[in-house]
Amino acid sequence: MPSDIVLSVENLAKKFGTLEVLKSIHLTVRRGEVVVIIGPSGSGKSTLLRLINQLEQADSGNITVGGQVLCKNDPQGRSVYAAKADLKAIQLKIGLVFQSFNLFPHFTIERNITEAPVHVLGQPAAQAKTKASALLHKLGLAEKAPNYPFQLSGGQQQRAAIARALALEPEVLFFDEPTSALDPELTGEVLKVIRQLAAEHMTMVVVTHEMAFARELADRIIFMDQGVIIEEGTPEQVFNSTHERTRQFLRHYSE
Amino acid sequence: MVTFQILPYLLEGTWRALQIFILTLVFSIPLGIVIARLRQSTVRIIQLPVRFYLLIMRGTPLILQLIFFMYFPPFVLGIPIGRFTAVILAFSLNYAAYFAEIFRGGLESIPRGQFEAGHVLGFSSGQTFTRIILPQVIKRILPPSASEAMTLIKDTALAQIIGVAELFRAAQNSTSRLVSIEPIIAAGVIYLILNSLVALVFSRFEKKLSYYRH
Ligand SMILES: Nc1ncnc2c1ncn2[C@@H]1O[C@H](COP(=O)(O)OP(=O)(O)OP(=O)(O)O)[C@@H](O)[C@H]1O
Ligand SMILES: [Mg+2]
Numbered sequence: 001m002p003s004d005i006v007l008s009v010e011n012l013a014k015k016f017g018t019l020e021v022l023k024s025i026h027l028t029v030r031r032g033e034v035v036v037i038i039g040p041s042g043s044g045k046s047t048l049l050r051l052i053n054q055l056e057q058a059d060s061g062n063i064t065v066g067g068q069v070l071c072k073n074d075p076q077g078r079s080v081y082a083a084k085a086d087l088k089a090i091q092l093k094i095g096l097v098f099q100s101f102n103l104f105p106h107f108t109i110e111r112n113i114t115e116a117p118v119h120v121l122g123q124p125a126a127q128a129k130t131k132a133s134a135l136l137h138k139l140g141l142a143e144k145a146p147n148y149p150f151q152l153s154g155g156q157q158q159r160a161a162i163a164r165a166l167a168l169e170p171e172v173l174f175f176d177e178p179t180s181a182l183d184p185e186l187t188g189e190v191l192k193v194i195r196q197l198a199a200e201h202m203t204m205v206v207v208t209h210e211m212a213f214a215r216e217l218a219d220r221i222i223f224m225d226q227g228v229i230i231e232e233g234t235p236e237q238v239f240n241s242t243h244e245r246t247r248q249f250l251r252h253y254s255e
Numbered sequence: 256m257v258t259f260q261i262l263p264y265l266l267e268g269t270w271r272a273l274q275i276f277i278l279t280l281v282f283s284i285p286l287g288i289v290i291a292r293l294r295q296s297t298v299r300i301i302q303l304p305v306r307f308y309l310l311i312m313r314g315t316p317l318i319l320q321l322i323f324f325m326y327f328p329p330f331v332l333g334i335p336i337g338r339f340t341a342v343i344l345a346f347s348l349n350y351a352a353y354f355a356e357i358f359r360g361g362l363e364s365i366p367r368g369q370f371e372a373g374h375v376l377g378f379s380s381g382q383t384f385t386r387i388i389l390p391q392v393i394k395r396i397l398p399p400s401a402s403e404a405m406t407l408i409k410d411t412a413l414a415q416i417i418g419v420a421e422l423f424r425a426a427q428n429s430t431s432r433l434v435s436i437e438p439i440i441a442a443g444v445i446y447l448i449l450n451s452l453v454a455l456v457f458s459r460f461e462k463k464l465s466y467y468r469h
Pocket of ligand 2: 046047
């Protein structure tokens with residue numbers, strides 16, 4: 001069923017100068033799926049998420065989000081982007097949670113969450129606040145609504161950032177190393193939230209170095225190295241891979 | 256005490272100085288924001304003239320620019336210009352250059368993640384700028400802007416070079432007419448009072464924005 005596919009990436013390539021950061025990437029994400037991307041530093045994981053979220057421009061390849069074409073190759077094999085109005089509609093179907101949270105420091109936690117629903121979607125303020133309060137409650141931040149980001153711990157800030165992304169009800173939520181900026185004792189509370197979302201069948205693509213978490217949560221794991229998807233499969237398949245590069249990478253984490 | 260005698264005259268000059276101060280801020284701050292954004296353009300035919308403008312404005316004396324704007328329009332372009340207009344023109348263009356650089360510094364100090372978060376949440380670039388970036392830039396540039404505003408109060412004294420009777424000219428006139436140093440001291444006190452007020456306004460403003468940290 002094609003409508004089951006919420007994200008499709010074909011032949012995606014990206015260079016920074018002469019450095020080929022992504023080479024012919026193919027990726028399909030189905031509704032309700034949790035896809036975990038692993039791979040060594042510099043393998044292009046962030047760049048892939050940034051391309052899908054319009055934070056970088058593809059050189060070539062096709063990206064389709066929720067049935068809408070974000071970019072598509074022209075006959076010369078160069079990626080051509082959708083019209084500006086469509087770009088925004090496409091971006092609103094997805095959300096991105098950053099490693100460094102990127103909450104807006106001058107807004108309260110509540111306002112961080114309601115700002116986009118009110119000023120991008122045009123929701124009435126009261127409705128946005130009700131929704132924000134429900135999200136904060138769900139993520140264990142009910143008392144933090146009137147606080148400013150600097151008053152929260154890293155783990156709380158990241159949970160607030162997740163709430164901010166969820167407020168726009170994205171079809172797919174991307175996470176770029178959501179726990180890498182956190183002290184180990186705060187990592188768990190963020191992973192717990194992601195686990196909770198997975199249980200609700202939220203479609204997610206998660207870049208992480210938390211291997212135990214990847215193994216436990218992923219429907220599918222993608223291993224990337226040097227701009228290429230080396231292999232993908234169920235956690236069982238990838239963690240028992242016979243592929244030398246995958247085994248080498250995973251050995252670093254098996255201590 | 257001759258000061259009381261000449262006080263109305265000094266206050267008239269003070270009012271003139273204040274007019275220069277206020278009008279310069281009104282024109283140079285928005286102009287500075289526009290120039291800062293043009294300066295950041297990656298298009299060379301936009302960026303290069305802006306850089307040239309910044310160099311001229313910051314690289315030559317304000318007093319020279321005042322004289323230039325007094326004489327260039329009437330004698331070269333054949334456009335008559337009033338003294339006061341020439342003062343406001345020169346001051347606004349000059350201060351816009353300084354505010355532009357302060358503003359650009361503030362803009363560049365905002366982490367890229369703030370712009371990216373704005374984009375990912377669907378804000379237009381205009382919305383990201385006004386709702387997310389600008390308020391943070393304002394907080395960061397308040398201290399250097401306060402210094403700039405205090406310099407401006409003192410720089411209004413330069414307007415007398417093209418015959419605008421502001422506070423300094425009034426004090427100087429009185430000093431030579433009355434053969435007394437008092438008017439100059441009185442003018443000094445007035446400048447100090449004005450700048451204390453400027454400093455006070457800015458520190459109030461800073462306090463108001465201290466509710467959050469970056
Ligand atoms: N804007 C940029 N300009 C130039 N090079 C870049 C840029 N962004 C990323 N790169 C380079 O592209 C390569 C891939 O970077 P990317 O951030 O996608 O890797 P990653 O897999 O996310 O690594 P990490 O695990 O360290 O986050 C790296 O070599 C990086 O230096
Ligand atoms: Mg990365």
